[in-house]
Every structure is written in structure tokens, then in C-alpha cells.
Amino acid sequence: MRRPATANVAVCLGVLVLVDILRVWLPAIITIFGQAASTPAELMGAFALLWFLLPLAVPALLRRTGAGPVALTAVVVLAVARLALTATPGGQLQLYLASVGLLAGLVWLTATAHTTVRPVPGLVLGLALGTIAHTVLGTYDLVWRGGWAAWTVSVVLVGLLVAAQARTPTQPVRAADAEDSAGVADTWPAVVQARSWLLVGPTVLLSGMVALSPALAGATTSYLFGAPTRRLAESTGGWGLPEGTLIGLAVGLFVLTALSRPHRSTRWWGPLALVVGVLLFAIGWIPALAPAILLTAAGLGACLALAGATTGEPAPAGSVAARRRSYAAAGGMLVFVVAAIAYYAAYDLGYPNGWAPVAVAGLVAVQASRPAPGAARDTPSPALRRAASMAAGGRAGRLAAALTALTVLGAVQIPGDSDDPAPRSAADPIRLVAYNIRMGFGLDGRFDLAGLVDVVAGEKPDVVVLSEVDRAWLLNGGHDTLALLARRLDLPYVFAPAADPVWGDAVLTRIPVRHAETRALPAVGAPTGAQALAVTLDLDGRELVVVSTHLQPPPDEGPVVQARAVASFATGYAGCRPLVVAGDLNTEPGEPAFAEFIRADLVDALADARPLPTSPADAPHGQIDHVLVSGGITPRDAVAPRSTASDHLAVAVTLAIGGGC
Template sequence: MRYRHLPTLTLALGVVLLVDVLRVFLPAVITIFGQAASTPAELLGAFALGWFVLALAAPALVRWVGARPVTLAAAVLLVAARLAVVGQPGGRLQLWLATAGLLAGLLWLAGVAATTDRPVPGLALGLALGALVHTALDTYQPPLGGAWASWLAAVGVAGLFLAGQARPAPPAGPGGARSWLLAGPALLLAGMVALSPAVARTATSYQFGLLRPHLGDDVGVATVPLLGPAPVAVAVGGFLLAALASPSRAATRWLAPTALVAGAVLFALERGELLLPAILLTAAGLGGCLASAGAADPLPATGGAAEPARAAGRRGYAVVAGMLLFAVAAVLYYAAYDLGHPNAGVPVAVAVLVAAVALTARPASGRAAPALPPVRTAACAALLTLLAAVVSDELLVASNRDGPPETVRVAAYNVRMGFGTDGRFDPDALARAVAGADVVALGEVDRGWLLNGGHDTLDLLAERLEMPYVFAPAADALWGDAVLSRWPLDEARTRPLPAVGAPTGAQALGVTVNFREGVRLAVVATHLQPPPGEEPVVQARAVADFALRYAAGRPLVVAGDLNTEPDAPAFAEFTRAGLVDALAPARPLPTSPADDPRQQIDHVLVTPGLAARDAVAPRGTASDHLPVAVTLTLPPAP
């Protein structure tokens, strides 16, 4: 019996809407409920997990009220929340709208599971379509009125979803629980690595960057890529081809689980040069594992007339349990950067679970392949994704065609992954905060964390400033520090800093700005992570030593969130090394927290030969820090 197209497409569109809501809910928990890290991490985790635990009651509600009325009501609420959260980009209302959308989505999944025993085609198409849309939007959908095309697309998807959901569902067989269990783990692996356009761009920026760092010193450094999200085309194509094809009954059925686990291991190693193979292996392996689970023999019907209700209940509990696994794994993985526990094994454990489910599935004899042609679907999706990547990508090339400058405006900004004090993700506001700067040192740069919505904050900001960049990882390959410049950059180097008890990693990134022949400026960007209740003295000493060695006598700027004040011991390590506080004439210059600045912890330090003037810390709430900016007079050419 051929699988019907309408339930598949309706499920796919619902998955797209649910993923969109999750991309708002997860960062809202951190930035709005979390109140800029003032809320204990344990309480954040309990708040996030509590809603998924509450959803365990959804299958009982479906059985009591009936699948159709519950599914229709939940679908309407999911659509309403999806449209509302973008129209309300920030604040507590956004948090509660996203929470309502999450609960509606989980209830909708439980209702759909009760009437669908073959969800894999719909789940796979939904994850792939979500990746395509996220790529076309350049990982960011502007708020209401910001981009009419994206809003028309969102309304169109919502309308088609509701129209399909209004149609009666075809009768379901007794199986499907195995496939529904994998919905949550598949969503996690797809959003974290396999089908993330932000991670794809970051992967290509490590291996195919346009700005070439100094040979031998570029390990771990990423630069502006050409067609950054292009690997998504290959990943989506491979994922769909594997997920919608009939699984092999031969020994090759081990290939997909092996590829999935191998990709997760490469991702867990947290090395930028391994991201690209991690994406491709995880995508193909995940698709193959879903296909194997979806083709498993249904459970035998032994309960007579009551068996369909029991099967529906099993599928409902399976899908909400799978989504609870998604939440637990996400919290465990990302909480490690606050609590300090090991987290590399989390994506590997999820991949092993998916692989085990796929390997224990017994291929169904005589079941027809899905009616959706997998090769054609995969090829079309890959082509559309590649076109979206080409359209959304911009080639950023630094130029000094306006002539050599006598002064350079330097800014330092801790962007907190792009989220403001009200929880609003607003790259336009970030760009306005450092407008006019020639060189910008960024801290807390996120390049694809699922927890933060899967945005490439660095690329979004670089496009708005029309400035190329160099990126260096700190916590992992997707989170760290960067330098942007209106002038050519080269000789990029990065040095990991001692952890000294802080769970989030730290590094020092050195780049050289080429203004004209004989005039070069060494810039070191860093974000010090102090031990709990202590000063980052050890890290400050390491940065000062690295910076002076890197500059090798050239004019030097050290900039970033140093988490120390001008009269503190860690700050003294820089002045003891001979650096000068470029912001001193404007002190006091508090920068944190942005909505009520009291601490002077963001700094620009220079070598004595660089005269500084016009130091400011412009007010704004695009991050939880204020940027600092200062104009430096360059020395004359020799």
C-alpha cells in the first residue's frame, strides 16, 4: 500500500513550525528567564525540562478527548504561537508565547502519532524543509515588518499546514512507535550539526576561508568562506536520499548507523577542521537510520478490538518520550558551559541510541517503498538549498582603495551571542552599536549553537558592517572570539588560555591589519573567563605574553571583555607588560550590565606609540554589555 502524500506533507509542515518555535523557546529560556546568567543553571534546566515532562500527559488527553479534536486545536495554537513569537521579538511575552507554542507542538505531535504509523517520510521532509528555509533566511527572520517575503512564506506554510490538518487522517496500523521515538533525537542531531546552515557556514570558513592566515599558524582559525552554507545542499540531499529510500537488508544496513556515530564523534572532538565531514556523515547516517526504523515490522496485533487504541497510545508516549530525550540531551550538552561537566559524549550517546534503534529494527517483508521519489526529492531539495545559499551569501573583501588612514577607530564588544537584555536577537542593533569602527573585536560569538536558535551571529554582523572577519574558537568550534576589519587581515594566530576553573573556554586571537606598506597594526582579541570568585590573573598574564610576542615590536591593540576593572590585579598584568589603557581619559566608563552599567570590564589597551582619543561606551541594550570604542593615531611609515 502506497503511503499517502497529504499526511506526509502536513506532518512535514508541522515539524517546520515546531522547530521554528523551538528556535525561539530555547534562547528565550536563557536570555529572558535566565536574566543574563543571574538565574542558577539548575533552575534554567528545570524550567526548560518541565514543559517536556508536562507533555507526557498528552497521550492520555488524546485518548480521553479523541485524536482529531486535540490535533486540530493544538495545530491552531501552534500556528498562532509561531506567528506571534516573531511579531514579539523579546521580553517575557515572547518567552510565554514560545512556551505556549512548544506545548501546543508537543500536544499536536502526540495527536498525530495516534493516527500515523509511518511518520519517517514526514519527519524527514520536515527537517529538510526547515533546513532549507533557515538557509534562505540566512538563519535569521526579521521581526514583523522587517521582511515581507519571509512573512508571506510563514503565513503560507501555516495555511497549508492547517488545510492539511483539517482533512481526516487515514487509518493507522499497529506499528510506528519505534519511528516516533526517534523524532526528538533526530531533531537534536539535525539542528545541532547535520542540517544546520550556521554550522555548515562555520565548517566551510575553517577549511575554505577567503582570508589566508599565516601558514603554519592557522590551526583552529576560521575566516570568511565562499558560499558558506553550500554544504547544506549536500547534507540535505544525502539525508533525504537515505531517509526516503528502502533500507537495505544486506550487510550494508550497518553503514548508516556507523556513519551516524562516526559523524557524532567527529563533532564531539570540537575541532573546526572536522566539522564538514561531521555534517555530511551525520546527515547521511541519520537519514539511513530513520529509514531502517520506519521500515520495521509493526508489532503484532494481539489485543482484539482494543489493540488500535493501545498502538495509538504507544506511539503517543513514544513521541513525547523522544522529545523529552531531545530536551534532556540539549540541557546536558549546553549546561556544561556553565557547570563545567563533560559534554562531548552527549551527541555521541544520542547517535548511538538512534543507531541501536535502527539496527534492532526488523525490515518489513514486502513493504513498498515510499511513494515520494527519494532521488528526485533529494536532488530538488539540494538544488534549492544551494540556490538559497548563493542568494543569501555575500562576498566580504577588505579594501584600502580609499587611501591609507592616519587614524583607526577600534571597538570591542561582548555581543552575548547576539541577544540583548530583553532577549531580543537583533543583529541590526549590534551593527549600529559599532557603526563607524574600522576594527572590531568581538567576544561571546555564537556560530550555530542550537540552544541559541542556530544563528551565525558573526556572519550576520559581518554582512551588515560589510567587514570580513577572522574567528577563533574558545568554548568549542562554534563559540569564541572574532576580529572584523575594513582593512586587509593576515597572520591570524590563536592561543588557548588556561581554564583555571572556569567551565567556558578562553583564547587569545591575534591578527594583523595591513593599512599600507610599512604600517601594520597587531590586534589581539580575547574574552577572559575568571575562576569563580577570583580575578583572571593567570589568563591576563598569558594574553599579555602572547600579545607582545605576536606583535614583535609592531603597534599593538589588546581588546575585549577582560572581566577585570582598571584597578584590579588582572588588569595590572597588562600595564606591567607595558600596555596603556586607551580608555583612561574617559574613565569612569562602565560597560556592564548594559541596562544599568556599573562595572568597567570591557577594555582597549595599546602600546605607548598609539595615541588615543574620543573614547566612548555608547548606550544600548543589543547585548548585556556596552561596546567601547576609541580612535588611535597610527605611527608614520618608516
């Protein structure tokens, strides 16, 4: 059976749109269904799992209806849902539109597997083009942007998808093929075809988490501008050449290895590179992130090439082989969601999670390297195999080089951050904003970059302290929220990781930063990690210390131990210099954890404005976001501007900097 070009185009565009849907659906599970962590993690997991279990019923349906009508109907629903998500105001409507779109995408994928033998070319190009677009957009997806340009591109994209699917021919099942006869169910090509479809879900997961994540590449590059030994990241001047080079190389390696014909003598290196790359990512060692990205990209592509390589003619699209492929596609996406839940639920439930992506990488490696039954049959001559390998490698190399260049150039074109910070006089008051931004998602569940910028910029801050900063989590859509905000606020940043290298706290300021240091806080049973980031600001020869932190209380207790650790670290680091401690402290004034800061001779800078509730944002009744200062600093004009761009309100205060101790 020949593979029509339209089938590859349909798979490519379908993967693009499905990943777009996933970038909305995954965070909606947390922000809308999860209701700001008030919904049990087990219930959220069951809800997520349900949508991936339903497509397992599709192969049986296809025996009666045929794959063509089901795939086309599913694509139309997928296209409508994708466009509707840009128009929806958020909330429950967004959650269920994304869920319907996700289900339609999974049904389309399962039906497509019924009629399409080799998914690898379309899958690889779809993920590569999606990565390029995500990079050029600075990780701020079209679905969240709105505006005529985003609508135009979205309409064209889904229109092309529907047209490609409508033109994709399907092969009817012959009566003879419907029997479970030997030679159809057990031929090597049939096994290989199912194996390729099984790896679609794991490939989407590993590419989104590691191999093809522009946000992870950007965060990794920003660490190179900081000091890896201090585990700090700093502004890189925008999405310039270094970040574009890293993600461009990853795209090029992925495409080159995936679309080249593998050599039997080197079939060991792809699985090994994949497992090693994901292991480096899982251990969270910052200097290893760049090689982790490149190794995972090359290894993942090589494994896809191994899993999808066939010799001789592929098996016909009979019912047994077709059902095998359909179940494999649905099962692979089930692996995607189970592994994603297992990995990210650890940040709510508190258990080691590095094994989840490593287990998925191991699955891919085993499937790619496992010899297929009957592999020796219908094998071309060595000369013919070498010629085919050279031809495939040449085409893949040219395509990989073009995609790499496109990624790099697209990244370079995005504007950078501000110029070098200007000195600031100690006599000038400083406006400080502290904000828990909930990874950029508002109460309506939409990625509300504009709302966050409005709140912060409206206070005309000199220093911004941010909590819950996400720089690459697939669960949150794969955005580099910090870089997006820093560019729009025109403020350089210093970032310190807490839970892992791409989730933590930040300080943004145009005041020159002379030194910075981060200190990990004791976990004491809290599932999510915590840290304290201290930066030294140069006020025209005098120094001000600002400490950004986000305390994580253990279950049913206050964050007393962490508060004591922050107070000790902050006062010790500052010495006699003026000191500000700010962030989401998860404690109310007067509670034991708050008292630890008062005991360290810090003053509540928001006391004169109380009551100043900050949580929850739509009906605030508790104040858990704070600014505390040393005795030589005089606070005034404290406010908590109303907004639903996060589940917290920001707090802002003007500080007159006096002498130290």
C-alpha cells in the same frame, strides 16, 4: 490502515513550525529566564524540562477526547503563538509565548502519533525544507525579521498547517481494540511504528546540531579559507557555492537515505555512519567538521529508514498501538531536551559534554538496527522487495537531487561580503570598536541584528573586535551571527574558536590582514574556554597588531592567570610593533587581572573618558570591556554608546598610530 497524504503534509508543516518555535524558545531560556547567567543552571534546566514532561499526560487524555480534536486545537494554538512571536517586543511575554507554542507543538506531535503510523516521510521533508529556508535566509529566521514579506510567508505557512491538520482524517478507536490483547500490543508493525516516533526528538536534535545546520556548514567552510593548522576561520565572500554545496549535499544525503527502502544486507552502515559522524563532531577537530556533517546526515537518514521500514500491513490504530506511539513521541522529545541541556549546560558548569550527542546517536543507532519481534512474518518475496526498493530509491533520489540543487542555488543568491581590503596609511587614525555581542541577543531576548549593526556602524569603525560570537549553537537558534554581521557591516573577518569550533572571538576589518594567530588560554577552573586572537594589519607598509580576547574568570576569582597569559602572548607576538588588546576582560580597572596588562607596559586607552561603565547595558555601573594600547599609540574620543542590543555596551576609541618600541 492507509496513510493519507494530508497526514504527511501536516507532519511536514508541523515540524517546520515547531522547529521555528524551538529556535526562539531555546535562547529565551538563557537570555530571558536565565537573566544573563544570574539564574542557577539547575533552575533553568528544571524550567525547560517541565514543558517536555507535560505532554506525557496527553495519551491518557486522548482515550477520552479522541486525537483529532486535540491535535487540531494544539495546531491552532501553535499557529497563533508562532505569529505572535514575530509581533512581541520580547521579554517575559516572548518567553511564555514561546513556551505555550512549544507545549502546543508537543501536544500536537503526541496526538498526531496517536493516529499517524509512519512519521518518517513528513519528518524528513519538514526538516529538509526547514534547512533550505534557513540557508536561503542566511540563518536569520523569519520570526526575527518582521516586515511584510516575513509576515506573509509566516501567515501562509501556519495557514497551510491548520488546513492540512483539519483535513487529516482520524480513525476512531474500536472497543475491541481498547483491550490489551495479544497481537495488537506486540505485533511487529506496532513496535516499529513506536520506534519511528521515538526517534523524532533525537532526529531534531542531531539535525539541528550537526547534520542539517547551515550555520555549522558555513563556519566549517570559512575554516577552509583560513588555516586549519592555526584553527582560524576567515571570510568566504558570503554564502556562496562552497557553503551551499556542503549543506546541499547534507540535505540530499539525508533525504535520499531516509526515503529509500533499506536493504537488509546494508543495514549496518547507517548506524555506523551516524555514530562516527557525531563522534567527529564531538571531538571538535576542525578538519573533521565537513565529514562529520555529511556522515551524520547520511547515517541519520539511513537510521530513520531502518526504523520506519515495515513489511506487510501496519497494525490498526487501536488504543494499545496508538498509545505506544504517543508515548514514544513524547519520550523522544524528552530525550531531545535532556540531551540539549546536558550538552550546553557544560559551558556554565564545566564538565565534558561530547558524550551527550554521541549517546543520542547511539540510541538512534540501536533503535534502528534492533531486530523487531516477528520480523519474519508477512515478508514479501525477494523479487517484490527488490522492486519496491528500486521504486522507492528512484523517487527519493530525484527528490534529494532537487532539494540539493535548491539549497545550493538559494545559498548562492545571498549577497557576499566586501571586495578585497584597501591599503591604509599609518598616518590615518583608526576607529576601533570592541563589543561583547552576547550571541546576537539583546536584553529583551530577541535576536537583535539591526541593533548590533546600528551600534557598530554608528561609530564608523575601521576595526571591530567582537566577543561571545556564536556561529551554530542550536541553543542560540542555530545562527551564524558572525557571517550575518560581517555581511551587513561589509567587513571581512578573522574568527578564532574558544569554547568549541563555533563559539569564540573575532576581528572584523577592511584593513589588509597579513597574519593571524590564536592562543588557547589556561582554563584554571573556568567552565567556558578562552583564547587570544592576534591579527597583523598592514598600514601601507607598517604593521599594527590587534588582539581580541574574552577572559573567563574561575568561580569566585578574577581572571588573573588568563590576563597574564594574554599580556605575555600579545607583547611577545607584537614585538616592537604597535599593539592593541581589546575585548571583554571581566575585570575592573585597578583589579589584579587588569594590573597584569599595565605591568606589561600597556596603557588604558579609555582612562580619559572614565567613568565609562559598560555592564549591564540597561543600567551600567561596572567597566569590564577595555581597550589597552602600547605606548606609541595615542587614544582619543572614547565613548560607550548606549544600547540594549546586548547585555554589554560597546566601547569605541580613535587611535593615532605612532612608532613601536
